Amino acid sequence: MPGENRLRSTMRWGFLLLLTAAASRYVAYHGWGGSTTGVLVLAGVLLAAYAMNELGRSAPGARFAVVVVAFLALVIVAPSFAWCAIPLFFVGLHQLPRRAVWPLVGLLTAAVVIAQIRLADRLEPSLVLGPVGLAAITTVVFLELDRQNRARQHALDDLLAARDELDRSQREARALAERARLSREIHDTLAQGLSSMNLLLQAADREWDDKPEQARGHVRQATATARENLAEARRFVRGLASPALDNASLTDALRRLCTATERDTGTPVRLTVAGTVTPLGVDNEIALLRVAQGALANVRSHAHARHAAVTLTYGDQEVMLDVYDDGAGFDPAATSGFGLTGIRERIAHLGGTVTVESAPGEGTALAVSLPLREAR
Template sequence: MREDRLRVAMRWGFLLLLAAAASRYVVRHGWGAQTAGVLALAGVLLAAYTVNELGSFAPGARFAAVIVAFLALVLAAPSFALVAIPLFFVGLRQLPQRAVWPLVGLLTAAVVIAQIRLADGFDPSLVLGPVGIAAITTVVFLELDRQNRARQHALDALVAARDELDRSQHEAGALAERARLSREIHDTLAQGLSSMNLLLQAADREWDTEPTQARGHVREAAATARDNLAEARRFVRGLASPALDGASLTDALRRLCAATERDTGTPVRLTVVGTVVPLGVDNEIVLLRVAQSALANVRSHANAQQTAVTLTYGDREVMLDVYDDGTGFDPAVATGFGLTGVRERVAHLGGKVTIESAPGEGTALAVSLPMREAG
């Protein structure tokens, strides 16, 4: 924007200086053939300048025509030397930097010669003045050009950084959503499919010998499929778990423990300690998902003889403990997605996760979350 204003100012400056020099020449020399020739050269310079400013072809050739017309005009009428000032700007803007100083030297020499021709006698100021003005003008223009380039570079870097930030935020959002869906699938659909697989396998084994019990397994598998369908629709929409619809967290945990006991054939005991209070949707969903993930591991890997789930309501935090006496594992080397999902869920709400286990010694998973207002 500044460069555009400067360019317009220099155009007007050129026109004003050209008009001033022409009027001065007419006043000094009157009308005649010589004046007509000088004004014709001024017209040629104006035409060359206009073509250079508005044209888009051969910039070097266009500007060379301007300089040739200017030199011819100054040779005929030295009073037009002041027109060199706006031509400095045109050259600095249009030519490569290696051509700047030769241009400045040529225009300065033309102005010095014009000054000497107009003066009654020689005076060092006739040389030093134009040289000083040319040097100052050139340095100012070069500094403005440098600042404009630096400003444009900084603006380009800022735009690039903003685009990179937008891209990073988009990728981070996509990764976060992918992680959310992965956790939901692991803690709901995958467990539901595992449960249905166990129920259908049991039904297949008992179909001929215990048809009534086999049909019961099939009905339970169908109910699990319906629950999984509701879960799938829920987490796609980002809503609360249907297990919590119209039910408390303790009710949902009680049903989860009963389903795990049914699938594994081993006791799963639920204990609630403290005064039951609403925890807020976020806390309840995380605690339910942690319990689902822990009991899924019990169902699939632990070979436990008994499992205990304890939900403790404290003054400042709520705690969930899941213990089984199964095969156990080494937490230091465990890299399962389920444990990663548990840690991510709990950390998101500012909670803590503790896992105590060893091969052959069972597993104890403890999660604590700060109490939140129900909402």
């Protein structure tokens, strides 16, 4: 981290300055003769050990032990080098495990105290209390800062883990939403088209011998349905809008849907459009078209209705789609089919509502509303 790197760089320069100052003081007091050469050699050994410790990457405990041994040897020979212990405090506290901190502090503090006593003319309490107090303050401050850094790092790790978990949850949510969308699209387009083709081909098979013209008509209708479903599949794979809406309004698409349903089933399907037609946006128009497709597919497959009606109403605040048939009906509370569930999910995603009224033998009314503020 930048702050830690600056502090460590400062301590390196501080160690070099203290070592140079102590060597200069020793030369000033003792000159170049006698033991000066040996002291300077030991100072060079300490400097080399310190540099190797700073540059090394493996065995930090062993590296620092060499530094401490070199420092103690130098202080025994020349007590004036004792204050080089200050930057060594920092290196040891930073580099060694927590269990080794207080033994290191005690050893270096003892070396400084002994050196102070050897240099002093007489024994004073300050010679002991000063180094002990300085060592205690330095150690406590370092440990507290280290504790805070560890707490911040732990909080940062938790935050990053929470962000990763959130990203994973969002990816899963998007995948589930896309899976649900694909399921609705398949149900509302391909599955219904295949169901319609199946009914038409079954009718053609029944009438093939007795009513060949009608059978051929059913086959032609199945072919047209297959063509429409192929176009739906291609657009579906590309993620584009329904081909029923290509260069056409929602009203036109609903009119063609009603005509096709009436043609395939023989059940009259009336389309009514009320209010001022307002652009709804692609997503909303596709949703309403899919709802109508699903509802009329149920009319085709299950209702056995005599009449059906589709009503599209543009209001001031919302657009409403109602699909009604007078067929067999059902119990909405006892029905859990994918079609109705898909309609509810699709409309809820756009901020709309779905209401279903039906009962066995009493037909079915499906009402959907979408807010115009969303549609636009």
